Amino acid sequence: MKIKKILVVGGGQMGSGITHVMAQAGIQVSMRDITKEYAQKGLDSITKNLSKQLQKGKITEEVMKATLANINIGGQFVKEDCDVDIAIEAINENMELKVKTFKQLDEWCPERTILASNTSSLPITAIGAVTKRPEKVVGMHFFSPVFLMRLVEVVKGLASDEETVATIMELAKFIGKSPMEIKDYPGFVGNRIMVPMMNEAIQTLYEGVADAETIDGVILAGFNHPIGPLRLCDAIGNDTILAVMEVLYEGFGDPKYRPSPLLRKMVEAGWLGKKSGRGFYNDYK
Secondary structure (H helix, E strand, O other), X not given: OOOOEEEEEOOOHHHHHHHHHHHHOOOEEEEEOOOHHHHHHHHXXXXXXXXXXXXXXXXXXXXXXXXXXXXXXXXXXXXXXXXXXXXEEOOOOOHHHHHHHHHHHHHHOOOOOEEXXXXXOOOHHHHHHOOOOHHHEEEEEEOOOOOOOOEEEEEEOOOOOHHHHHHHHHHHHHOOOEEEEEEOOXXXXXXXXXXXXXXXXXXXXXXXXXXXXXXXHHHHHHHOOOOOHHHHHHHHOHHHHHHHHHHHHHHHOOHHHOOOHHHHHHHHOOOOEOOOOEOOOOOOO
């Protein structure tokens, strides 16, 4: 199946990143969000990241122009937006919202259209079950920042067929990513391992073992990670980290996945990290 047109639902950090890499690979992308203003913010982010690539000599000016020419933006998606080869949902980690989105996509998209979710932890099998094409529903979990990170978890739901999975694997390779096929379990592989580590770093801070800079410093110097876990929480969004931990805790029923009380308090305070201007660090503009 040759992929020519894609609909991305959501123009935030992940949706704009997915749009960026698809468009840079020569695919026509329609990026839609709640309003056109939100989608425009996503396009501004894409333009900023392309400019960084240009300044570093990673791309040419021609590539930047061609990438932007492959993108069209708009507000809430309508039926006319849905005549695509693949629709990728990249909205908040909220099962109710995702189910509503997939039901609408299922109704408006042609039979050939694959419906993919960028969810970082929610069950693909359950999402697919609300559609009339569960065999064509699959997870396509990108990691942030999308234009830099190579991994894509291709999550096979219980009903996802081999052709659908193979198509998404090929697409991920075509756009220069490293796809890994994963079975549909809470947190998949990446977040099941990474997010509990971040939650433990938060718990360590909560218990007063060390301050944020020291905790991150230990991981940077001791594990050779490029970014500390608390700084990474701020980059991803503490609300997203909490959502993943809650999915893991509910899905496995194991106390080792219980979210730290400090993480809950941070989210209640609106200290979500970089996107809100304050998180575990308060040095964001």
